[in-house]
Amino acid sequence: ASRRMATVSRAERAYVVAGVAARARNDGRALDDHRACAVTLRAVPSASGSAAVALGDGANATRCVVAVRADVTAVRESDDDQDCGRVVVRVDASATVKTREGGNERAREEAAENLGATYARALESVLIGREAVRRREGEEAGDEDGAIARGMGKREQFGIDLKSLCVKPGRARWTLTVDCACACDRGSMLDALSVGVRAALADTKIPKVTVAGVGEDGAGGELEIDDDPEACSRVDVSRCGVVVTTTKIGRHGVVDATEEEAACSEATMSVGVDREGTICAEFGAGGESLDRGTAQAMRKLACKVGVELIEHMDGYLARAIAVDVDDDDEGDDRVLKVKIRR
DSSP states (O other): OOSOOOOOOHHHHHHHHHHHHTTOOTTSOOTTOOOOEEEEEOSSTTSSEEEEEEESSGGGOEEEEEEEEEEEEEOOTTOSOTTOOEEEEEEEOTTTOOOOTTOOHHHHHHHHHHHHHHHHHHHHHHHHOHHHHHHHHHHHTOOTTOOOEEOOSOGGGSSOOGGGGEEETTTEEEEEEEEEEEEEOSSOHHHHHHHHHHHHHHHOEEOOEEEEEEOTTSOEEEEEEOOOGGGOEEOOOTTOOEEEEEEEETTEEEESOOHHHHHTOSEEEEEEEOTTSOEEEEEEEEESOOOHHHHHHHHHHHHHHHHHHHHHHHHHHHHHHHHTOOTTOOOGGGEEEEOOOO
């Protein structure tokens, strides 16, 4: 089991399916409407960058928190990426996982670990690309089954520029550890996590590093990290996408399905979309197989919603970074609120 799924009766299922067929969902949204999305920067003051996301309102909101830690780490001689930094995503899904009746603590922990690993690989594939994920997994575990995303598009034009995180080729790099906590899952958790990761990385400050005492032959030297906040740089997330999940109910696809809608679904598809509307990754669909026409319609829907969400995010992030509001300031510049309505 992954997370708690709503249980619906036949009558409730028929009601949901009929509503979607009439293009009227139970909560008043159109088929291509996301729930209101609120993003708060600097949610974890001790982190290098952080964000909290609420998708929806009140008790029915999907919530997660993302914190980034930036560390200078050594480059091993066996590493292929001698001139690149690294981004590592870890997801704690324990708070949202429920086991089937009769499950025990061990089963719950295993389910949480599996779900967290699935989310982490999906997010890494959106941030740095499928090939980078596979290469690192090959170095660490030799596991070719780890990558769950299928890249679609030009990878070199997509994702974080890992070369910008290099401190000194062959010697040191910045490693960004992205820790995600799933607090409450009321549907579309992967979508919320992708928004939170993108926002937290944009909020991340990278200290300036200089190499002192280098010999004439270029060897030696010590790394000096500047603790002046004004000298910090930011992570460029402009080429990073977000995940949009579409769910097939009856003959139609809907965006950001609620728990009740998910219980009535025939198939789901999660798509990574960049700001130009290009599909950068596609994740395994659940449920029944999709015919080509339906799958293409769901991809098109995901692309449209993803572009609109990124447009709102980028405007907000640009303002928030320019203002650089202090942690003590509770002004509106720290919070993004998006409602995509037709």
